[in-house]
Amino acid sequence: MGCVESMNYEVLLRDGSFKECRDYIKEHFSEYIDVQPGFKVFDIYLIGVPPLAIGLDHDFIVFPYTKPCHGTFLLRVEDTAEAARLRSIKKGT
């Protein structure tokens, strides 16, 4: 998961709980998908209590990122291809 450090990301929430992050996405983004733990976004396997919400806002992807000592962060990353991939998964469900 080291690739997070190389991403151009914005932190929307820090030191949050998994529930706070899920609620934030559902309250602030009209477009989101629910996934299971272990779902891969970029090269990151998502950690959390299911269902995990991933927010979509045009080409921006908002997803939870958990570290043992720092809780869960909500990261916002712009990536056209990944946003399209997530939307295609959403259509298939």
Add this chain to the structure above:
Amino acid sequence: MTGEIAEQLGTALLVLGCPQVPVQTSIALYLIHRLKKAGIVPVVAGNKAANTLLVVADPDRHYIGEIMDLDRAIAQITEKKRDFDRCFVFIHNDAGISYAATMNAISKAKLYTLVYGEHQDTLVGQIDFPCIKIAAKAVHNPLPLKKAIDEVTPWAA
């Protein structure tokens, strides 16, 4: 360690949390000892700080065997490259719950949650997925959690 059993009776993954609560390292070494004594091969997965605390405490590797990065363990299990018979997740904060729920979702291992620290009651109440809960209000003194583990005898199940 003496009296090791040659026959392998399964594998166990110990998922360490943030090592800021002192009992974690002590209980991890104790659990590794009991698992090995029962013929179960323990593998530790934690972040760098949690793993280093164990490695420094056991320089000749009398207790710890394989030790790996937590993110790598999650990746290997998710990609179905590896799995374990038992999984013990150390929990003293919200992130610990997230890791335990993740292990429940991605692994076929029999899941044990070891819940400790100041907020163990609240954390136990948040665990709504199938697992065997072992909990004690232990922060500096590992004995309450050791006692709770001994009562469950997860190495014998």
